[in-house]
Amino acid sequence: MSTRTEQIAGFWSNYLAQLELAELELAELELAELEKAEIRTDRHRWYVLRAERFLEAMQPQRLAALSAQDVSGYLCDVGRDTSLAAWEFVEIVDAIRNLGVTAGAPWVEAVDWSHWQTSAQIMAAEHPTVARDYGPEIGGLEPAGPMTNLASVRAAHQALVDRMLAEIRRRGYSIRTERGYLDWVLRFIAFHGGRSPTELADADIGRFLDWLAVKRRVSASTQNQALNGLLFLFREVLGRDWMQCADFALAKRPKRLPTVLTKAEVARLLGALEGEFRLMASLAYGAGMRLMEVLRLRVQDADFVRRQIQVRNAEGEIDRLVPLPERLIPGLMVHLEAVRELHRQDLVAGFGEVYLPDALARQWPDAGREWIWQYAFPSARLSVETGSGKTRRHHVHETSLQKKLKGAAAQARISKRVSPQTLRHSFAMHLLEDGHDIRTVQELLGHADVSTTMIYTHVQNRGGQGVRSPLDRLL
Known part of the structure; x- marks a missing residue:
């Protein structure tokens, strides 16, 4: 023995x-x-x-x-x-x-091992959800070629940077737009040897854009973002409002059709997910929500009585209402009860505060500990914020759902590139197939212009342009 x-x-x-x-x-x-x-x-x-x-x-x-x-x-x-x-x-x-x-x-x-494994990553100070608590950060990849140190460029032109940030924030632009514009302005200054934009002319913008297109071979959308950032600087900050976009050649963006799943593929995909990730993916498809809209969902935003969700601070700073799928309600209520218990334990441990947008934290200092403001999909980890020093529980990191969807698509044998945006595209497409009008779909998606929504009509019906192939007519 x-x-x-x-x-x-x-x-x-x-x-x-x-x-x-x-x-x-x-x-x-x-x-x-x-x-x-x-x-x-x-x-x-x-x-x-x-x-x-x-x-x-x-x-x-x-x-x-x-x-x-x-x-x-x-x-x-x-x-x-x-x-x-x-x-x-x-x-x-x-x-x-x-x-x-x-x-x-x-x-x-x-x-639920997936929850613990994939929500281990905590949000860094530069994450878009909390970035403005710590002041602006430089986003994007490190530059190559003549631009080697954007931090030193920023330090040398801090007064101009402050003026630009003030104009951006006064207009309520998103943190991603703020980062993109500031990043391209600093790269533009570095490209011209650190010279102040007040000393530069229109032709200097053209040379920078040509360098991006020819030498760096950046995409058309990247070229256009760089141009928009520079035009904002010269028009809104430096007062050269006479500069027109027509003076510069906008890059032609290729027209890409959205990837759309069939209803059967959506069912297989959701069936390959479990727990909170199945709930998040179901909201992306069932309510047409963007990735960050799902992750930033607060407890108070889900109205179980009216069967609707209030999406706050969406693109363009416009709130909208989307349907709360009835088949999700039982599972979502059970999930929120578990989140409530986690919040209760955090409070007992001396934590329990969540990030509040804009000036709400100053107006209601204790609101961050209230149940209604908690994230519906909280991270498994607490984060110590660099700027404030506060310990908070943020929402799960966006890469968590992205990775889970990729794995679920492989498991469900779906031979398409699947992301949260794919589920949103499928939501719009399936509503149109069910007979809903394009204006309704536009409002549900939160598109400012119906022309953006019209892209789904190009992949509607059967075959290319809805035309039946002559091969199918052969006897």
């Missing part, structure tokens, strides 16, 4: 074997992702250590006697440790899951 020490050693041997088996399964599923996802041998002892810490925290309960709530509660506590990096948190989740698999524990199937 083996001793207790031998039994324990044998268990951890099986535990490590299970880790190696997980590596092989990852290799079979997606070889391209193996290098990023594999569990390296030199990390094995850390997995064992993290599993042992979990067992210590759960004492005196036996492993098999634990519930899914016990495991989730432990991970909630770990998620309040803001010193952990995202990869460390994922490692803890994987270590506990592997522990349950090795022991054959019944709670393994009941825990």
Whole structure:
């Protein structure tokens, strides 16, 4: 008969074997992702250590006697440790899951591992949701060629930057537009050797745009964004309102038709998702919401009585109402009850505050702790904000849903590029197929111009342009 020490050693041997088996399964599923996802041998002892810490925290309960709530509660506590990096948190989740698999524990199937793994990433200070709390940041990739240090360019022209930011914010432009415009202005200055735009003329704009198109080979949309940012600088900030867009050649953007799923493909895709990610994807399709509109959904925005959702601060700073699918209501209510309990625990632990937009935090200092303002899809992690120093629970990171949809599409054998925007396109397309008029669809999507919505009519009906192929008419 083996001793207790031998039994324990044998268990951890099986535990490590299970880790190696997980590596092989990852290799079979997606070889391209193996290098990023594999569990390296030199990390094995850390997995064992993290599993042992979990067992210590759960004492005196036996492993098999634990519930899914016990495991989730432990991970909630770990998620309040803001010193952990995202990869460390994922490692803890994987270590506990592997522990349950090795022991054959019944709670393994009941825990939503996808939630804990994919919502480990916390929002950085430059994230669009919170960026204006910390002041403007430079977005985009690091420049190549003659532009090597945008930070020094910005420091040398800080007064001009401040004037431009004031004009942008006075007009209520989005944080993404603000970043894009500022980024291109700084690149423009760097391209001309750091000279002030007050010393530059129209021809200098043309040379910069030619360089982007010919040397850098940027897309037409990128060229146009650069032009719009520079025109804003010269017209609105420097007062050269006589400059006209016609003076410069706008790049011709290629007309791309949206990728649309069939109703059967949507059903297969949603069927391959679980938990909160299925809810988020269902809202993107069932309500036609954009990715960030889904993630920034607040508890108070869902009206279960009127079966509608209020989308706040959408593109153009315009609120709109969209339908709340009735078949989602039971699952969404259960999900929100779990979120309410998480919020209650955060409050007990001394946290529980959420980010509030614009000046609401100043008007109602305590509103950030109220239940109605909490995100419907909160992150598994708390974040310490660089600017304010506050610890808050933000919404899940956008890459979480994007990655889950990509995996679900592969599992559902959908040979199309699937993203949250694809579900929004499918929402519009299927409404038109069901007989709804284009103006209704325009309002639901929040398009400022019906011409934007008209693109869906090009992929409607059957075949190219709705024409039946002559091949199908042959006897």
